[in-house]
Amino acid sequence: MxxxxxxxxxxxxxxxxxxxxxxxxxxxxxxxxFKARGGLYWVRTASRAELAGGLGAVSAGNHALGLAWAARKAGVPVTIVMPENASRFKVTGSRELGAEVILHGDINDAWALMHQLVEERGLTLVHPYDNExxxxxxxxxxxxxxxxxxxxxxxxxxxxxxxxxxxxxxxxxxxxxxxxxxxxxxxxxxxxxxxxxxxxxxxxxxxxxxxxxxxxxxxxxxxxxxxxxxxxxxxxxxxxxxxxxxxxxxxxxxxxxxxxxxxxxxxxxxxxxxxxxxxxxxxxxxxxxxxxxxxxxxxx
Structure with missing residues (x-):
């Protein structure tokens, strides 16, 4: 809560x-x-099918922290791709909350890798902002x-x-x-x-x-x-x-x-x-x- x-x-x-x-x-x-609000609401309203393969996200940091916390509360694995210049404070915090964090290129490179991981791993993408x-x-x-x-x-x-x-x-x-x-x-x-x-x-x-x-x-x-x-x-x-x-x-x-x-x-x-x-x-x-x-x- x-x-x-x-x-x-x-x-x-x-x-x-x-x-x-x-x-x-x-x-x-x-x-x-504030990102914990959206992360928690998304996880709480997710279907079993959405959660089954784990979650994926791209984030500069705060969405990663919020979603990692919400996913851990629900016992759901989450993979986050962050740009290489992401805050180390946020990277460490997300990992401590149980997320797999991958640092990759700039924000555009991070998105490209996440789309690839969604296809390869069957992750459900949780967009940091463009999601109802x-x-x-x-x-x-x-x-x-x-x-x-x-x-x-x-x-x-x-x-x-x-x-x-x-x-x-x-x-x-x-x-x-x-x-x-x-x-x-x-x-x-x-x-x-x-x-x-x-x-x-x-x-x-x-x-x-x-x-x-x-x-x-x-x-x-x-x-x-x-x-x-x-x-x-x-x-x-x-x-x-x-x-x-x-x-x-x-x-x-x-x-x-x-x-x-x-x-x-x-x-x-x-x-x-x-x-x-x-x-x-x-x-x-x-x-x-x-x-x-x-x-x-x-x-x-």
């Missing part, structure tokens, strides 16, 4: 904006990010925000492949349509903005960002239309802004959030998004899985 994560008041940003800025602290979730059940699981973040922040006027959400913002958007559109939903991407991996501009999911020619958890080269066939329909604004922030947001989170809010979790805070600090004039501002802090070496880059 998973417990709700808390909302934390950021005093410095609240003073700056003259109203409450609340952080939805998914870094406190099981396995250190994964999206539904991530949507529970939105349900909790609606319960915890009845005066919220906007949710600011990091965007990688789009699973989290899609799930939150489905919930808010149905239950509180007046609530604005704003997505924020790293400028070096703005795959959702690229899809919006292209009129369909289309791979980026290059991905380069310190926010590795958001480094999806292409958004999903499910997440693209859901995000387009339910997101009022999509912004991007650069590497410097992400680093300044990391500094704010560490020293002002005392949160050890990973770079991908900091982009929403970066957007506020840089005034990169349009906000409703009144109401609480909720920012989703998506995860906090970093090694000491990775954290050291931002402490210095």
């Amino acid at each position: 998973l417990s709700p994560t808390p909302l934390l008041l950021d005093h410095a940003l609240s003073d700056r904006f003259g109203r409450r800025v609340l952080f939805k602290c998914e870094l406190f979730q099981r396995t250190g990010s 059940r994964i999206i539904a699981g991530q949507g529970t973040v939105g349900l909790e925000i609606l319960e915890q922040a009845p005066k919220a006027s906007v949710i600011v959400c990091p965007v990688g492949g789009g699973g989290l913002i899609s799930g939150i958007g489905v919930v808010t559109a149905a239950m509180r349509p007046e609530l604005a939903l704003v997505g924020v991407e790293p400028s070096g991996a703005a795959s959702m903005a690229h899809a919006w501009a292209s009129g369909a999911p289309a791979p980026l020619a290059q991905v380069a960002t310190c926010a590795k958890s958001l480094a999806a080269a292409v958004v999903g066939d499910y997440t693209y239309p859901l995000c387009l329909a339910n997101t009022q604004e999509l912004a991007s922030v650069g590497e410097g802004a992400i680093r300044r947001a990391m500094t704010h989170l560490i020293y002002q809010t005392k949160l050890l959030a990973e770079p991908g979790a900091a982009v929403g805070v970066a957007a506020l600090l840089e005034n990169a998004v349009e906000l409703p004039p009144r109401g609480d501002i909720v920012v989703v802090i998506t995860g906090g899985n970093m090694s000491g070496e990775e954290l050291g880059e931002f402490l210095n």
Whole structure:
């Protein structure tokens, strides 16, 4: 079972904006990010046939941790292919949860190998974001925000492949349509903005960002239309802004959030998004899985 994560008041940003800025602290979730929600929901709703041959996934790390944990709870083997530059903290954590982790090339190479393993081993592929059940699981973040922040006027959400913002958007559109939903991407991996501009999911020619958890080269066939329909604004922030947001989170809010979790805070600090004039501002802090070496880059 998973417990709700808390909302934390950021005093410095609240003073700056003259109203409450609340952080939805998914870094406190099981396995250190919101990804455990989708992983658990997918496994809990899987058929025997889907589980019989074991599971397979491609991940930069947080989906690997969440799915490995959920699969271990169900006694199901899971194979994860990660790019060679994946966080060693997340690689080790996934292996400790019982997953077979294979490091292979870049993210495109990792996907190619996983498709090969699905054919050879009979694995069931569990996509990190472009799956209706994964999206539904991530949507529970939105349900909790609606319960915890009845005066919220906007949710600011990091965007990688789009699973989290899609799930939150489905919930808010149905239950509180007046609530604005704003997505924020790293400028070096703005795959959702690229899809919006292209009129369909289309791979980026290059991905380069310190926010590795958001480094999806292409958004999903499910997440693209859901995000387009339910997101009022999509912004991007650069590497410097992400680093300044990391500094704010560490020293002002005392949160050890990973770079991908900091982009929403970066957007506020840089005034990169349009906000409703009144109401609480909720920012989703998506995860906090970093090694000491990775954290050291931002402490210095």
